[in-house]
Amino acid sequence: MSNYDSQADKLRAHLEQLKTKHEKLHEEIDKWHGIESTPEIRKLKTHKLFIKDEIYRIQRELKSLGAYTNGRA
Numbered sequence: 001m002s003n004y005d006s007q008a009d010k011l012r013a014h015l016e017q018l019k020t021k022h023e024k025l026h027e028e029i030d031k032w033h034g035i036e037s038t039p040e041i042r043k044l045k046t047h048k049l050f051i052k053d054e055i056y057r058i059q060r061e062l063k064s065l066g067a068y069t070n071g072r073a
Contacts, residue, residue, distance in 0.1 A: 008065050018051050022051045
């Protein structure tokens with residue numbers, strides 16, 4: 001049995017995890033500010049964009065469920 005009552009609860013929890021990962025990647029990338037881009041930095045940036053896309057997808061899904069308004073899940 002799940003600790004979540006609904007699909008919206010699952011999505012909210014996942015959304016918060018993704019936001020945390022996105023912020024950590026942002027901080028990691030910022031450490032490299034002003035340094036020539038390397039394959040490692042490009043990989044971090046690509047992963048950050050993938051997470052951002054997933055955040056937007058979940059936000060849209062929560063909106064369709066009526067469980068997301070004004071940027072808050």
